[in-house]
Amino acid sequence: MSCTGQYVPQLRARGYRMTPQRLVILHVLHHSKKHVSPSQVYELAKKDLPGLTEPTVYRTLEFLAENGLARSSQQKNGHIAYEIAGHEHHHLVCRVCGREAEVDHALLKSMYKKLESESGYQLTDSHLTFFGLCPRCQ
Amino acid sequence: MSCTGQYVPQLRARGYRMTPQRLVILHVLHHSKKHVSPSQVYELAKKDLPGLTEPTVYRTLEFLAENGLARSSQQKNGHIAYEIAGHEHHHLVCRVCGREAEVDHALLKSMYKKLESESGYQLTDSHLTFFGLCPRCQ
DNA sequence: TATGTTATTATAAAAACTTGCAATAAGGAA
DNA sequence: TTCCTTATTGCAAGTTTTTATAATAACATA
Numbered sequence: 001m002s003c004t005g006q007y008v009p010q011l012r013a014r015g016y017r018m019t020p021q022r023l024v025i026l027h028v029l030h031h032s033k034k035h036v037s038p039s040q041v042y043e044l045a046k047k048d049l050p051g052l053t054e055p056t057v058y059r060t061l062e063f064l065a066e067n068g069l070a071r072s073s074q075q076k077n078g079h080i081a082y083e084i085a086g087h088e089h090h091h092l093v094c095r096v097c098g099r100e101a102e103v104d105h106a107l108l109k110s111m112y113k114k115l116e117s118e119s120g121y122q123l124t125d126s127h128l129t130f131f132g133l134c135p136r137c138q
Numbered sequence: 139m140s141c142t143g144q145y146v147p148q149l150r151a152r153g154y155r156m157t158p159q160r161l162v163i164l165h166v167l168h169h170s171k172k173h174v175s176p177s178q179v180y181e182l183a184k185k186d187l188p189g190l191t192e193p194t195v196y197r198t199l200e201f202l203a204e205n206g207l208a209r210s211s212q213q214k215n216g217h218i219a220y221e222i223a224g225h226e227h228h229h230l231v232c233r234v235c236g237r238e239a240e241v242d243h244a245l246l247k248s249m250y251k252k253l254e255s256e257s258g259y260q261l262t263d264s265h266l267t268f269f270g271l272c273p274r275c276q
Numbered sequence: 277t278a279t280g281t282t283a284t285t286a287t288a289a290a291a292a293c294t295t296g297c298a299a300t301a302a303g304g305a306a
Numbered sequence: 307t308t309c310c311t312t313a314t315t316g317c318a319a320g321t322t323t324t325t326a327t328a329a330t331a332a333c334a335t336a
Contacts, residue, residue, distance in 0.1 A: 017283060017332050039322075053286055058323065060284095062216075078200075078210070078218050079322095092259045101257055111249040115268065119239055121230045123270035130253065131263035138260050155302050155313060177292075191316055196293065198314095217292090 004030055007069055014067065024049045025060050026084070029070055034100075035081035074129045088126050094134035101134070141168055145207055152205065162187045163198050164222070167208055172238075173219035212267045226264050232272035239272070 004026040008018045028036065028044045036044070042057045061082050064070035071085045076093055088105035105126055112123055142164040146156045166174065166182045174182070180195045199220050202208035209223050214231055226243035243264055250261055 012333095015283085019284065019332075021285070051286080054322085055287085055324075056285060072216070074212055080216050092253075092257055092261075094259070095262060101259065103253065103257060107252060107256065108249060111246060114245060115230075115241065116270075118245065119230055119241065120273040121232070121239065121268070121270045122276050123230075123268055124233060125269035128266055128268075130259070130261055130266075132254075132259045132261035135258040150303090153313085157302075157314065159315070189316080192292090193294075193317085194315060201314095 010067070010069060016063075016067070020049055021045075021052055021056050022060055022064070024052065025057065026064065026069065029064075029082060029084040032083065035073055035075070035083045037075075037079060037081050041082065071127050073127055076131070090126075090128045090130065092130045092132060092134075094137055095131050096133060096137040099134045099136070103130075141165065148207060149205070154201075154205070158187055159183075159190055159194050160198055160202070162190065163195065164202065164207065167202075167220060167222040170221065173211055173213070173221045175213075175217060175219050179220065209265050211265055214269070228264075228266045228268065230268045230270060230272075232275055233269050234271060234275040237272045237274070241268075 004023050007022075007026055011018055011022075024045045025041060027048070028041050032044075038054075038058050038061055041061065042052070042054050045057065046052050061070060061072070065072045065082065069085055070082050072080050072082050073091055075081050076095065076098055090103040090105065090108065092101040092103060094100075108128070112126070115121070116123055142161050145160075145164055149156055149160075162183045163179060165186070166179050170182075176192075176196050176199055179199065180190070180192055183195065184190050199208060199210070203210045203220065207223055208220050210218050210220050211229055213219050214233065214236055228241040228243065228246065230239040230241060232238075246264075246266070250264070253259070254261055
């Protein structure tokens with residue numbers, strides 16, 4: 001679980017603490033190839049930390065997302081799933097088969113700029129989920 | 139509640155039926171200025187149709203969204219709220235105060251085109267929620 | 277290392293949301 | 307109008323997510 005030690009300074013700097021629960025949840029996210037739901041995180045993390053509870057998982061995932069260590073994204077069913085924060089990207093999800101594609105943020109950068117200048121808002125969040133039909137399902 | 143009769147043909151054409159429950163829920167959405175949560179819809183609609191149940195509200199809202207009569211949008215708390223489908227637009231939500239701004243879809247149209255041609259996906263859904271800081275909260 | 281502050285957790289209970297299924301009723305056909 | 311098909315609903319029970327609060331433990335300080 002050494003891979004997750006890198007996150008400690010990010011928390012400390014903000015006055016937050018690193019705990020076994022946060023470590024184990026970061027570890028799960030770090031090693032998941034795809035998004036994982038809160039309940040999946042709970043099941044996986046529980047193996048390494050049996051005392052872990054569900055409310056803690058929900059709160060921790062939200063906490064990690066708020067602090068930029070994780071990223072939340074909307075699923076086809078409306079639920080939220082999480083992944084470790086890596087490079088900025090977005091998701092395309094097929095309404096029919098669920099197939100996902102990743103879109104680099106670079107593709108949307110100019111649109112973000114335009115949106116910010118027109119609205120006066122400063123966009124802090126940069127994960128979007130687009131729904132549509134994948135090439136196979138059209 | 140005559141204002142909602144306009145939606146009947148849209149359902150019939152797809153083989154679906156118009157029911158008192160759907161009418162009353164459409165009526166609520168039609169007359170709500172902002173997004174409403176499923177439980178808000180339930181409370182409001184129940185006044186006109188006392189027998190209405192919560193599962194029906196959830197199912198109906200999802201149904202209406204799937205069929206283009208309503209639009210769902212993610213809230214700051216991660217929950218989903220609904221509004222009547224009108225002109226295509228997106229939302230900007232302030233992370234701090236919750237203030238919302240509307241963005242016309244026209245502003246994103248070229249980005250959508252680019253996204254479609256690069257990914258091969260055909261984007262069916264066009265409601266996005268952007269999170270950030272509004273001018274007052276920056 | 278020992279101590280104090282306070283962020284974080286587990287617990288328990290509530291609220292929000294979903295699902296399966298039998299009963300109902302919308303609307304097409306006779 | 308009456309009958310029939312099947313989309314839709316209500317009910318009841320389940321699952322998921324949230325909230326309040328008291329107990330715990332991280333870590334700054336001495």
